Amino acid sequence: MQTKPDLIIFDFDGTLADSVSFFRALLPELSQKFRFRLPSHEEQEAMRGHPPREVMSSLGIPGWKLPMIAVYARKRARAAEAFPLFEGTLDLLDAVMAKGIPVAVVSSNAEAVVRRALGPEISSRISAWSCGAGMFGKAKHFRDVMKRLKADPARTLAVGDEIRDIDAAREVGICCVAVSWGFAPIDALKAARPDHAFDDGPALKAFLVG
Structure with missing residues (x-):
């Protein structure tokens, strides 16, 4: 970027x-x-x-x-046991935060579940958490973390794997980055017209941190 x-x-x-x-x-x-x-x-x-x-x-x-x-x-x-992270997840988060870019996690899952999967070191460096989002409630949570961190919507990105992530990002006027290794296939994600879409982690990392 x-x-x-x-x-x-x-x-x-x-x-x-x-x-x-x-x-x-x-x-x-x-x-x-x-x-x-x-x-x-x-x-x-x-x-x-x-x-x-x-x-x-x-x-x-x-x-x-x-x-x-x-x-x-x-x-x-x-x-349940801690969910396995995708390969390169911790390196990606570490690289983003090492650049001085604040990171927030907005999830429908429980914060305790996310923290357990990410581990204490990375979790302690997350700038904002907003978990327990409803199926169609992510836009509210996006606004919440942006307000808390005083982030300009024009300079905020949301990274997600579902069509509803794209819809929520569009609702609050932020850039949406879609990834294909989760729930929705890449063709469906691209049809929802995100700002950017990626098929693999290294490409996403290169885009976010150079």
Whole structure:
């Protein structure tokens, strides 16, 4: 990047950590407990490229159930082993912060889960945390961390792996960087028109820190 950002906001699940397999394994339990249709493996793959509201409609999940499902999923995540980080995650975060760029984490997951995965050294250097974001509530959390860190939206980036990350970034007027190694496939991400999209970690690191 030619201009040093005021702030880089990272998503956690599917962006920094490989937690997709955990949530897929949890899906049958969630389906039974909250009484929605369990999709086949083939359907799950196809749904990766669909907007969240379309997926909810297909599975028969009303909006009022989402907070309960999210609370239960976070509880199960806290009880699980630490999620594995994608290769190069700690090096990426270290390189960004070594450049003097503040880093925030905005996640639907619990802060304790994210801290456990990142470890105490990197976690202690994160400038702001805003976790427990709802399915469609990330824009509010983006605004919160920008306000706390006095970051200019025009000089703030959000890095995420889902269409809803792109939508939230666009809602608050910040640059969106999409990555393809998480939930949504690269074609679906590009169709949502992020400002930038990357297929691999080294390319993302080169873009963020040069």
